[in-house]
Amino acid sequence: MDYKYIEQLIDRYFACETSNAEERILKAFFSQSEVPAELQKYADLFCYEEEAHEDVLGEDFDQRVLSRLEADGDVLELHVKVKKMTFAERFRPLGRAAAAVAIVVLIGGSIHRAYVTSSIEPINQDGYATLNGGDGLEKAKDQTPVNAVLDNEKLATTTDSIGEASKVN
């Protein structure tokens, strides 16, 4: 494998020409287990830099500092902040909740109504008629059940008569 790029980065590192990102590349490269022999001498330096970052203070330190602050009479008012509230302020969250509920109810109600009315309402033939152009309106008006039956009868008789006529011929 070609390690020209890494070698170049190392040279630039020692010349202080590398960016933070390039230095991270070097650390990542050397933290892998297989490093070519000729670069091995630098491996420990970058691994050390990487691992030195993990040197941390324990929980006992936190306790020590916090108890020192407490001993100094400095009780941390971190999570409990005492704040004077007016009557209106106190009920503001409640108002917000009520508003949220109202919105949900209103939207829910209107959706429900839209759904229910659309399923109950009979099919409006006006829409169908306009789709089929101007004269569709007249046709649609003729399309009552009685007319439909009559039309079909007419159709039946005509086809029958065509059949009969062809038989005759």
Add this chain to the structure above:
Amino acid sequence: MKEIDFRHDLLPLKDKLFRLALRITLDRPEAEDVVEDVLVKTWEMRNSPEMQEIKNLESYCLTMTRNLALDRAAKKEAQNVSLDELTDAGQGGTEDEGRPKIVPFQIADTSVLPDQRLEYEEKYQWVHDLFLQLPEKQRSVMQLRDIEEHSYQEVAEILQITESDVKVTLFRARQALKQLILSTKRNGL
């Protein structure tokens, strides 16, 4: 700077401050004390007008950590009294029958115990020792740049020096390490 919260703004900085303090004091309990002082001092000053002008709390705390650590290191240096001075002090005042009274004096052994060494220090002991050979300024620049990955500008702000000074110091530190690495490796270590 907006209102500071101890647990959320200051306490999370402890590790970074500790690592910088440790680079300067080279002594873990001492470094812990420095960090504790920095955190408490910053917290107590949170309402002062000086604090309102701080833009970067982390840089501010790192600067304070370095200054306190340097103070402590200097004081410790001053405490290192020579043995001659000790016997002189013992002679003063209580001189009866013309014989100097020998005052038993015990000096605490502050060297690091083997079990106090951390894993990374043990594994990369020789690199750690190379770091110790660098002067403090170079160690601090290396710590902030190579270990904490700060930009040149941030390092300059923390150490209160110019950016070009940071680059020069870092260049010297890295070159010194390179030479040390090459000479160490050549000796077959």
